[in-house]
Amino acid sequence: MQKEKGHIDYNTPVIIIKDLYKSFGDNDVLKGIDLTVYKGENVVVLGRSGTGKSVLIKMISGLLKPDSGTVNVLGYDVPSLNEKKLRELRMKLGFSFQNSALYDSMTVRENLEFPLVKNSHHLAKKDLNNSIERVLDAVGLLQSINQMPSELSGGQRKRIGIARTLIMQPQIMLYDEPTAGLDPITSTEINNLIVAVQEKFHTSSIIITHDLTCAKATGDRVAMMLDGQFVKVGSFDSIFDTKDERINSFYEYNFIQ
Numbered sequence: 001m002q003k004e005k006g007h008i009d010y011n012t013p014v015i016i017i018k019d020l021y022k023s024f025g026d027n028d029v030l031k032g033i034d035l036t037v038y039k040g041e042n043v044v045v046l047g048r049s050g051t052g053k054s055v056l057i058k059m060i061s062g063l064l065k066p067d068s069g070t071v072n073v074l075g076y077d078v079p080s081l082n083e084k085k086l087r088e089l090r091m092k093l094g095f096s097f098q099n100s101a102l103y104d105s106m107t108v109r110e111n112l113e114f115p116l117v118k119n120s121h122h123l124a125k126k127d128l129n130n131s132i133e134r135v136l137d138a139v140g141l142l143q144s145i146n147q148m149p150s151e152l153s154g155g156q157r158k159r160i161g162i163a164r165t166l167i168m169q170p171q172i173m174l175y176d177e178p179t180a181g182l183d184p185i186t187s188t189e190i191n192n193l194i195v196a197v198q199e200k201f202h203t204s205s206i207i208i209t210h211d212l213t214c215a216k217a218t219g220d221r222v223a224m225m226l227d228g229q230f231v232k233v234g235s236f237d238s239i240f241d242t243k244d245e246r247i248n249s250f251y252e253y254n255f256i257q
């Protein structure tokens with residue numbers, strides 16, 4: 001799928017990260033990270049296992065504090081936020097993580113209702129139904145509204161998980177390994193959905209992956225993380241137009257369609 005970039009607002013940064021450092025004991029994980037994500041933009045963070053991609057996401061959502069550097073998300077200075085402000089920020093973020101499982105004992109409708117009712121107590125039944133149908137339609141699973149999660153495929157469950165996140169109308173989506181454990185056809189569906197979400201809901205996204213097909217399909221820009229630093233940030237093709245052996249070997253170990 002060829003991406004068009006008309007929807008990105010380069011005058012409005014939504015995430016600004018500057019000179020970010022984080023160590024755990026003598027394990028120096030992030031060593032001077034800089035990254036700006038613009039409104040409506042999908043940025044892929046590409047890197048091998050253990051390079052600190054998840055640590056970065058935790059800094060953005062305030063689950064971890066940096067040793068030094070700044071993390072500004074939607075105007076919030078994240079490391080300085082108290083619990084109340086952190087909750088406020090997290091309401092504006094949508095998390096699609098591998099462990100964000102659905103409730104097995106609830107129907108798809110109930111799974112989607114749950115976060116809405118929990119967070120907006122005075123919602124009329126009609127508005128609730130409209131919201132549920134809107135996001136299910138966006139992920140192409142309106143027909144599954146009354147099914148149980150056990151009746152769905154892994155890819156369908158993942159899509160319902162994304163719908164459940166979208167129902168809270170996040171401004172930024174954070175996808176952690178969205179295609180991990182999925183077959184190539186289902187992976188392609190999820191990649192297409194990530195782009196469709198961006199276009200339909202005008203969200204910005206950070207997509208963490210080591211899947212090159214996913215990076216190419218979903219990213220407006222790709223940030224290549226090696227040894228705790230972004231060694232290159234740019235279009236997918238520009239990243240791999242290099243003589244850097246570490247980047248080339250990363251490419252060679254992946255199968256690209």
Ligand SMILES: Nc1ncnc2c1ncn2[C@@H]1O[C@H](COP(=O)(O)OP(=O)(O)OP(=O)(O)O)[C@@H](O)[C@H]1O
Pocket residue numbers: 024027029047048049050051052053054055056
């Ligand atoms: N809370 C923590 N305490 C101590 N060390 C941690 C903690 N969180 C992460 N680390 C370490 O930070 C490093 C980077 O971890 P991280 O989970 O960010 O890697 P990753 O790039 O997301 O890898 P993967 O693709 O395998 O998830 C690892 O060495 C990990 O052991």
